[in-house]
Amino acid sequence: MKPIRKAVFPVAGLGTRFLPATKAMPKEMLPVVDRPLIQHVVDEAREAGIEHFIFVTGRNKAVIEDHFDRQFELEHALTERQRCDDLELLARDLPGPGTASFTRQQLPLGLGHAVWCARELVGREPFALLLPDVLVQHNRGCLAQMIDAARDLGDNANIIAVEQMPADRLDMYGVVGIGERRGGLFSVTQMVEKPARDRAPSNLIITGRYILQPDIFDSLAAEKRGAGGEIQLTDAMIELARSEPFYALEFEGRSFDCGSKVGFLAANIAYALDRSDIAPAVRAELKRLLGEG
Ligand code: UTP
Numbered sequence: 001m002k003p004i005r006k007a008v009f010p011v012a013g014l015g016t017r018f019l020p021a022t023k024a025m026p027k028e029m030l031p032v033v034d035r036p037l038i039q040h041v042v043d044e045a046r047e048a049g050i051e052h053f054i055f056v057t058g059r060n061k062a063v064i065e066d067h068f069d070r071q072f073e074l075e076h077a078l079t080e081r082q083r084c085d086d087l088e089l090l091a092r093d094l095p096g097p098g099t100a101s102f103t104r105q106q107l108p109l110g111l112g113h114a115v116w117c118a119r120e121l122v123g124r125e126p127f128a129l130l131l132p133d134v135l136v137q138h139n140r141g142c143l144a145q146m147i148d149a150a151r152d153l154g155d156n157a158n159i160i161a162v163e164q165m166p167a168d169r170l171d172m173y174g175v176v177g178i179g180e181r182r183g184g185l186f187s188v189t190q191m192v193e194k195p196a197r198d199r200a201p202s203n204l205i206i207t208g209r210y211i212l213q214p215d216i217f218d219s220l221a222a223e224k225r226g227a228g229g230e231i232q233l234t235d236a237m238i239e240l241a242r243s244e245p246f247y248a249l250e251f252e253g254r255s256f257d258c259g260s261k262v263g264f265l266a267a268n269i270a271y272a273l274d275r276s277d278i279a280p281a282v283r284a285e286l287k288r289l290l291g292e293g
Contacts, residue, residue, distance in 0.1 A: 138253025
């Protein structure tokens, strides 16, 4: 497959499950420990070798653009206080000049529509798509695992990250049907958005990381409304799968659905327990809360 140089981050949703926190602040800026969700996924993309970061934003999301820019007053204050570590941290997190682009979705018509809004910035090359409300915790990032797996595939392949989910929760997700195995990948035979419990083709759900061919934009251009009246990415992928191969990678690592309150809180605890500077104190605090300390 051709190199994957660009990644799209759709960040224009309303985040209604986190109201009132997301009334004036984007969901994607909620912190997991001390880094916003969007920073975690940008880090994952950078680690996978992505060179161009494309954000599809909306109203109330300007702060995301500010987050990925320099902050002179803060840098000045930190320099005066000789806070070298903090200055280094800020510099390290920043995409290089000219490597981040922002476009507006204008109306939150669904994930498929958000992806379509990136078409001019992506152009005609395969690209990565990362949903910032899904975090995957592993020493090798999920997108890097996908790009490793993509190396031996043909130029028209598409890959989606999948993971197992208990049967009673499958009706909340996109579910894939799988065929033969090819290395760490399965060929995808079917995709269904939010299947009825007895209709799910497997227990593997689509998890928020994709490598897609630019032909997906042609399917999205029809702006067909699907489940919930939204323009669904899964519908466009189903159409594209008629002419191009789709593969599913069951990635290594633990995922957190940070679009839900419980998933978000679990991510905060898991990421805190993975941080040597705070893990002992967090563990002690958790024990106290659970009445074991
Ligand atoms: P979600 O459906 O999880 O996010 O979309 P949401 O709609 O913001 O959240 P709730 O359900 O109201 O709480 C997954 C990702 O796709 C983006 C969201 O910002 C989120 O990062 N998205 C969704 C868009 O960019 N545009 C849309 O129209 C819908």
